[in-house]
Amino acid sequence: MITLQNVTKEYQKGSIGLDNVSLEVDKGEFAFIVGKSGSGKTTLIKLLLKELEATSGDIVVNGYHYQKMKRRQIPYLRRQIGVVFQDFRLLRDRSIYENVAFAQQVIEVPKRAMKRQVQNVLELVGLGNRLRALPDELSGGEQQRVAIARALVNHPALLLADEPTGNLDPQNAQEIMDLLVEIQKRGTTVIVVTHNKEIVNHMGKRVIALNEGAVHHDEKGGTYDI
Numbered sequence: 769m770i771t772l773q774n775v776t777k778e779y780q781k782g783s784i785g786l787d788n789v790s791l792e793v794d795k796g797e798f799a800f801i802v803g804k805s806g807s808g809k810t811t812l813i814k815l816l817l818k819e820l821e822a823t824s825g826d827i828v829v830n831g832y833h834y835q836k837m838k839r840r841q842i843p844y845l846r847r848q849i850g851v852v853f854q855d856f857r858l859l860r861d862r863s864i865y866e867n868v869a870f871a872q873q874v875i876e877v878p879k880r881a882m883k884r885q886v887q888n889v890l891e892l893v894g895l896g897n898r899l900r901a902l903p904d905e906l907s908g909g910e911q912q913r914v915a916i917a918r919a920l921v922n923h924p925a926l927l928l929a930d931e932p933t934g935n936l937d938p939q940n941a942q943e944i945m946d947l948l949v950e951i952q953k954r955g956t957t958v959i960v961v962t963h964n965k966e967i968v969n970h971m972g973k974r975v976i977a978l979n980e981g982a983v984h985h986d987e988k989g990g991t992y993d994i
């Protein structure tokens with residue numbers, strides 16, 4: 769599903785974002801990415817989204833070869849990837865329904881199919897009865913559920929979550945992680961960047977730990993320690 773082969777990202781002025789990283793993530797896997805500030809987590813996410821270009825090495829995601837692909841293919845690649853951020857990034861003046869439907873309007877899904885799919889995905893995240901609410905009328909945990917629904921509504925093969933529980937209390941954080949595992953069990957590959965040591969150690973999932981741009985350890989059933 770995801771292959772990185774000897775990937776290096778060097779920023780201008782010689783600053784190293786990633787340093788010769790090789791790793792594979794299988795279809796349907798769940799992996800945490802952990803590491804101190806500056807270890808390369810955001811660089812890795814931006815490379816996977818093709819917001820940044822690797823300086824050297826190869827990246828392949830779901831059959832897309834990043835080094836070879838044409839610029840016009842990028843929107844199709846991005847449809848394969850749902851993204852969730854720490855700060856939710858919802859449209860404040862739009863209802864929950866509209867926030868999720870927006871992702872489908874962009875790719876011109878017919879209205880009836882859209883209605884059904886938006887309802888289904890909001891039910892999956894436990895908000896099937898809040899379609900008309902505005903984001904500010906929801907708790908932080910609920911807002912993150914809306915963001916997850918929006919990321920999933922177009923059925924991406926890969927879900928990237930960048931610090932998804934950073935703004936949540938421990939109980940909501942655990943519930944969001946449980947939801948991400950549920951999504952993985954339904955077949956989506958899920959990658960979660962987090963600083964939440966307790967949750968990582970509690971969940972017993974694969975942990976890819978970065979240090980100074982390199983893979984420090986990569987263990988199934990791993991722990992946060994770096």
Ligand SMILES: Nc1ncnc2c1ncn2[C@@H]1O[C@H](COP(=O)(O)OP(=O)(O)OP(=O)(O)O)[C@@H](O)[C@H]1O
Pocket residue numbers: 779780783784785786803804805806807808809810811812
């Ligand atoms: N635009 C940039 N220009 C120059 N150097 C950069 C740039 N972005 C990141 N870096 C450097 O690349 C390295 C990795 O940064 P990155 O943002 O990927 O780390 P991170 O693990 O996501 O950190 P954090 O947990 O603080 O978000 C750091 O040394 C950083 O200073």
